[in-house]
Amino acid sequence: MKIYGFPLSPFVRKVVVAAREKGVDYELIPANPSEPSEEFLKVSPFSKIPALSDGDFCLADSTAIVTYLDAKYPAPALLPAEPRARGRAVWFEEVADTVLIPAGAPIVVNRFLRPKIFGTDGDEEAAKAGEEAIRKPLAYLENEVGDGWLDGDFSIGDLAVACCIKTLSYAGWTIDPAHYPKLAAWYDRVRERKAWQAAADEEDAIFESMKG
Numbered sequence: 001m002k003i004y005g006f007p008l009s010p011f012v013r014k015v016v017v018a019a020r021e022k023g024v025d026y027e028l029i030p031a032n033p034s035e036p037s038e039e040f041l042k043v044s045p046f047s048k049i050p051a052l053s054d055g056d057f058c059l060a061d062s063t064a065i066v067t068y069l070d071a072k073y074p075a076p077a078l079l080p081a082e083p084r085a086r087g088r089a090v091w092f093e094e095v096a097d098t099v100l101i102p103a104g105a106p107i108v109v110n111r112f113l114r115p116k117i118f119g120t121d122g123d124e125e126a127a128k129a130g131e132e133a134i135r136k137p138l139a140y141l142e143n144e145v146g147d148g149w150l151d152g153d154f155s156i157g158d159l160a161v162a163c164c165i166k167t168l169s170y171a172g173w174t175i176d177p178a179h180y181p182k183l184a185a186w187y188d189r190v191r192e193r194k195a196w197q198a199a200a201d202e203e204d205a206i207f208e209s210m211k212g
């Protein structure tokens, strides 16, 4: 199985960690949406990362890919079977993908991508506006999370939110336990998962290799 993408993307990380949760072997193929190779465009027609090829089967979009992986490798389930739990898992994934990521993107763009990768100036005002914008979804999640996962067992919802928080950490943003104590403890629990740790090690190695 091949996963195309770059792990700074929370969407790519979601797929990588999901594969690892399920013990699926994969090869991570570097793909840059702005300079797509022909091979990548065959798998991802709109040049978005992540994309997946599994033999002759291709799929782009992290939600579609995790849904496929969950059906093909049911254990451990990332999309719970129980109707309400499944609805809530997808809901938290949506909060991450469509609320938290767009709100936090200016932080990553202006404090990490522009100054550290592209060598251009970041817009600090835009980054600060991003910090302001993520408060509402974070406060919501702080209110929802309990002593375990966002709802029931670890799910695609936990995975998506955690992937977003890890991408923010590249820009030096971390969850302040004074403001979000339950969310900070929850993120620590995510980081203790073997699949998460293995994916994080792989990610560190990729960034390390870029330096040298």
Ligand SMILES: N[C@@H](CCC(=O)N[C@@H](CS)C(=O)NCC(=O)O)C(=O)O
Binding pocket: 009, 010, 011, 033, 047, 048, 049, 050, 060, 061, 062, 063, 097
């Ligand atoms: N809904 C998609 C979003 C994927 C996405 O927007 N990926 C970004 C990288 S974080 C991308 O490929 N951007 C390039 C572009 O939009 O041209 C998913 O869940 O996979």
